[in-house]
Amino acid sequence: MPETIQGYIETVEAQIRWRRARPVVSLELRRHLEDQRDAFAAEGREDPERLAVEEMGDPVSVGTELDRLHRPRPQWGLLGMTIALACLGAFLRVGFACSSFVMTVLALALGTAALLGMYFLDVSSLARRPRAIYVGALAAGVLALCLLPHVNYYTAYYIRYVILLYPAVYALWLYSCRGTGWRNFALAVAGGIPLAVIAMLASFMFGLFILLVCGLVLLLCAVWMGWFGPGRWKFAGTALVLAVGMPALFFGMGYGESFVMRLRLALHPELDPKGAGYAGWIMKRYLEDVPLVRERSGSFAAGIGFGGRMYGGLFGGERGYTEFRIDQEFIPLSLLVEFGWLAYLLLMAAITALLVWLLVRCLRQKHQVGRLTALAVVLSLGLETLFSAALNLGFVFFVAHLPLVSGNLHTVIDMALIGLALSVFRGGSVLRDEPPTGKRRSVFPWRVKISVVSTKEE
Amino acid sequence: MELDKSLVSGSMAMLVLKLLEDGDKYGYQMIEELRRRSDDTFHLKAGTLYPLLHGLEEKGLVTAYEGEAAAGKPRRYYRLTKRGGAALREKEAAWNDYARAVGRVLEGGACLA
Numbered sequence: 001m002p003e004t005i006q007g008y009i010e011t012v013e014a015q016i017r018w019r020r021a022r023p024v025v026s027l028e029l030r031r032h033l034e035d036q037r038d039a040f041a042a043e044g045r046e047d048p049e050r051l052a053v054e055e056m057g058d059p060v061s062v063g064t065e066l067d068r069l070h071r072p073r074p075q076w077g078l079l080g081m082t083i084a085l086a087c088l089g090a091f092l093r094v095g096f097a098c099s100s101f102v103m104t105v106l107a108l109a110l111g112t113a114a115l116l117g118m119y120f121l122d123v124s125s126l127a128r129r130p131r132a133i134y135v136g137a138l139a140a141g142v143l144a145l146c147l148l149p150h151v152n153y154y155t156a157y158y159i160r161y162v163i164l165l166y167p168a169v170y171a172l173w174l175y176s177c178r179g180t181g182w183r184n185f186a187l188a189v190a191g192g193i194p195l196a197v198i199a200m201l202a203s204f205m206f207g208l209f210i211l212l213v214c215g216l217v218l219l220l221c222a223v224w225m226g227w228f229g230p231g232r233w234k235f236a237g238t239a240l241v242l243a244v245g246m247p248a249l250f251f252g253m254g255y256g257e258s259f260v261m262r263l264r265l266a267l268h269p270e271l272d273p274k275g276a277g278y279a280g281w282i283m284k285r286y287l288e289d290v291p292l293v294r295e296r297s298g299s300f301a302a303g304i305g306f307g308g309r310m311y312g313g314l315f316g317g318e319r320g321y322t323e324f325r326i327d328q329e330f331i332p333l334s335l336l337v338e339f340g341w342l343a344y345l346l347l348m349a350a351i352t353a354l355l356v357w358l359l360v361r362c363l364r365q366k367h368q369v370g371r372l373t374a375l376a377v378v379l380s381l382g383l384e385t386l387f388s389a390a391l392n393l394g395f396v397f398f399v400a401h402l403p404l405v406s407g408n409l410h411t412v413i414d415m416a417l418i419g420l421a422l423s424v425f426r427g428g429s430v431l432r433d434e435p436p437t438g439k440r441r442s443v444f445p446w447r448v449k450i451s452v453v454s455t456k457e458e
Numbered sequence: 459m460e461l462d463k464s465l466v467s468g469s470m471a472m473l474v475l476k477l478l479e480d481g482d483k484y485g486y487q488m489i490e491e492l493r494r495r496s497d498d499t500f501h502l503k504a505g506t507l508y509p510l511l512h513g514l515e516e517k518g519l520v521t522a523y524e525g526e527a528a529a530g531k532p533r534r535y536y537r538l539t540k541r542g543g544a545a546l547r548e549k550e551a552a553w554n555d556y557a558r559a560v561g562r563v564l565e566g567g568a569c570l571a
Contacts, residue, residue, distance in 0.1 A: 025508075028485065028534050032504050035486040057505025065509035069516060366521065429516060432524070 001058075003050045005033045008059050015063025020122055021070035021430045029056070070429050075422045078361070079119065081354050082404070082418050086111055088350075089405035096334040099408065107408030111415035118419025124431055127369045130176035134191065137162070137169040141198035156202055161413050163207035166195045167214035167376040168420060174222045175369040180229030188219060188228070189242065206387065206398040214379045216243045218372055225368050266397035283394040286337050294340035328406040329399055333392040348389055351403060355382050358421055367431035370424035377421040381414065470510060471519075472549040473500065475542055478520060484533040485511065511536055519545050 002008045009030055013022045033052050040048035056062070090108045093099035126133060144159040170192055177188035192215045199208035216239060222228070223235040250256065265272055269280030336344035358378045365371035387400035401407050403414045424431070477488050477495075485507055492500050514520045519542035527533040538546070 028508060029504070031533060032486050036504070055504065057503035059505070062505035062509065066512065069509060069512045
């Protein structure tokens with residue numbers, strides 16, 4: 001039987017096989033032992049530390065019991081389903097989008113590595129450095145804007161893969177802004193602005209849309225969890241007013257016309273069948289006589305899958321017609337036209353089932369930052385699935401990709417994001433929400449001390 | 459009088475939940491409170507309490523958060539959840555039934571004719 005606090009803690013920790021659980025358990029036991037030792041010392045008892053240790057009970061049986069309680073929760077089912085869907089997506093990309101076999105296999109391998117890498121990541125390490133991650137994500141966005149090649153006219157196309165990570169980054173930012181009062185709430189809202197500006201500068205309107213919708217939902221969840229103190233309705237009301245006010249402001253600035261026209265053409269592509277409504281119009285024509293099940297018809301016109309025109313962007317210099325080139329976003333439509341509705345519905349049902357499974361696990365999480373991060377992942381993938389389904393049925397509003405199916409790089413990012421959510425579920429029993437410090441902290445995690453030393457001689 | 463431990467172990471979860479009914483507490487507080495309220499009859503070891511608390515948290519009967527104790531010391535507080543409150547009421551009812559039945563047997567009455 002150990003006689004010191006340190007000895008007791010070490011003996012308990014030695015029984016716990018999951019290393020990540022050890023510090024969580026030992027911190028609580030150590031605090032208890034210190035309280036007991038101080039109480040004995042206050043009573044004037046001799047050797048209070050040894051007495052406190054004796055009060056605790058057998059460290060081996062305590063450690064064994066805690067080891068039984070704190071085990072990682074493997075997510076083999078979700079991991080298997082994600083990899084299976086990614087394999088199906090790779091098969092469809094090679095079969096329907098003429099994707100290079102080597103590149104597709106490479107993307108699948110990279111995606112699996114990203115999935116497993118994130119799965120085994122300690123999410124609490126991210127929660128300990130939320131502002132550093134936020135600043136890093138901003139810097140990555142700015143660098144991507146400046147350095148990545150501009151392939152789609154004037155936009156740095158590949159920046160979208162950074163922007164797709166922003167909802168999860170914003171969840172961590174919200175976590176770092178916890179604290180009572182309007183200052184923290186204002187900081188939480190303000191943190192979303194630079195991320196949105198980067199999405200606007202990149203002309204990645206769907207990324208901006210995902211960020212705004214996810215940001216609003218995450219902010220409301222943070223308010224509801226009491227991250228900004230009491231007065232939830234006031235904060236929630238302010239968030240909703242901002243959510244309504246921002247689009248109203250853009251309409252007032254003259255971008256509303258472009259938005260309305262884009263929405264109108266998405267709903268009624270037949271209004272401009274040879275112009276901006278072409279892609280939607282021809283897709284609806286293709287869908288007119290598709291049966292439930294069809295032997296491979298070979299009737300799908302490849303041209304639809306490689307480009308089209310969309311009426312304007314929502315902001316900035318993208319007004320007027322915008323040409324777009326898509327090579328993989330129409331894989332679900334190809335499947336539908338080639339094999340009938342059943343194949344399309346099965347594919348969409350499989351992706352939806354994965355997302356619903358993720359959402360159910362997410363809502364069961366007790367760890368707040370973990371739950372919010374996982375929710376950001378599920379929401380952004382859910383929005384992509386929803387708009388991809390709409391796009392493939394002729395509603396050309398956003399060029400959305402289907403998670404795990406469209407795009408090699410997209411698949412890698414999707415798998416990394418799903419791995420992040422699974423990491424939260426895996427480590428759920430030992431994740432702990434750190435209390436807000438209550439101190440006013442700088443937005444930036446680093447401080448530079450500048451000392452001015454006079455060299456002038458007296 | 460030394461209490462038979464087996465009498466206590468089965469009802470310890472109920473006692474811990476009952477302690478939290480009055481307000482959030484951390485582990486050391488719970489042990490002290492239990493000792494005080496039972497006139498030193500229940501001397502719960504911390505090594506028994508923490509696995510029990512972690513198990514209750516796992517089942518969603520209590521939640522835990524970091525708070526400040528006296529002198530600003532950070533401590534892990536436990537709070538009874540709605541589910542925990544419902545479980546407590548069930549356990550209390552079952553215990554009362556059990557205690558009444560044992561009482562009747564010990565008193566030698568209430569037998570069917």
